Amino acid sequence: MKAHHGALMVPHAFQAAARPLYSGAIQRLPPGEQAAVQRQAVDTEDHPSFLAELAEGPYFVIASMLDAASLCQMDTTCRLHYTMNRAHNGPWRALGAQMFDGLELEQDGVFEQPAHLADNGRKLARIDWKGRYRRFVAEVPTFCAPFSGAHITSVAHPDEVAYFRSRLCTDVLDENCDHGVYLEVEVLLNPDNLSMAVVDFEAGGCSSVTFSPDTGAVIRERKVREAPRKVEGAYIQPLSTLPPGRRFHGIMGLYLYSGSLAFFRRCANGLTDGGAMELGPWETTGFVSDLSWAEGRRLTPSLAFRGEGEYSVKILGVGTQPPLSIGKPSAEVHNNVAWSGFDWEVGENDDA
DSSP: OHHHHHHHTSHHHHHHHHHHIIIIISOOOOHHHHHHHHHHHHHOSSOHHHHHHHTTTHHHHHHTTOOHHHHHHHHTTOHHHHHHHTSTTSHHHHHHHHHTTTEEETTTEESSOOOOBOTTSSSBOOOOHHHHHHHHHHHTTSBOTTSOSSEEEEEOSTTEEEEBSEEEETTTSSTTOSOOEEEEEEEEEOSSOEEEEEEOGGGTOOEEEEEETTTTEEEEEEEEETTTTEEEEEEEOOSOOOOTTOOOOEEEEEEEETTEEEEEEEEEEEEOTTSOEEEOOOEEEEEEEESTTOOSSEEEEEEEESSOEEEEEEEEEEESOOSSOOOOOOHHHHHTOOOEEEEEEOOTTOOO
16 A cells, blocks of 8 residues: 555656546637646645646546445535636536436536527637536426425415426437436325326427326327317226325436336335335336337426325435346337227317
């Protein structure tokens, strides 16, 4: 350990070891940011030349291994780190691009927006990557209006739908993507019935895939006519139905990976002595649907509430891995899913 420590304390040895990394895989800073980093290095009392050399390669390799809390600590150490971390090719941008790959935030788009010119039309607009990261962390796991935040406590009308602010980018999360997106919701209070769905309304579509944690069924629907309304669909029931009269309480999740959808359920068996939910084992539908039903390249996750009343439903998080490993979808998997077809029509004078 002492020998390794001594080698890393020699600036030229550190730079030489990292040369293959930053000569090819790591991008050099734009001229404007490079000059800013060099000015900051001059103002740094400890080893100014060493820190300036680190700016173009090894530092970004090391910083790319840090999480958000560690990067925040680095930001406070000196102005040089503060500047490098916020650079266009710096670690805050890299961390956000990795964490939110395959997601789009309402009104903000994807995390890595295409470069655009500033008002003078000559220079690229400067992006606060740390601020953008902070905004995505806060707003991705939230609902759109009329709901707000990550927690729904009441529903005013029957058949209300709460849409997530984040959308799933199916053009990114295709068969060539090495990760997926997993959304998880906790249900503590549920007076009636609720379900989790993805819809293709963003591109003008009229289709959805819905998971009912109460019945254990997955329903695929498409509206073919508005008036009188006609819906065509199909369903499967990969999980068991809850006992009669029992409402779903627990955790449910949606997973999109390699162009396929799977759902998860963890039912609450009751409350512990401390008042917390006592949860049963995780269950999954497995990969039950591809995306051939969807229009466009964006899917919107949502929760549908059958009845009004007091609820306690909270988005627990958005990540890349589900709670159970279910492998990778394939054409054979989808061909083995036995869908049962149905359709229904609502007459002009029907209240249903």
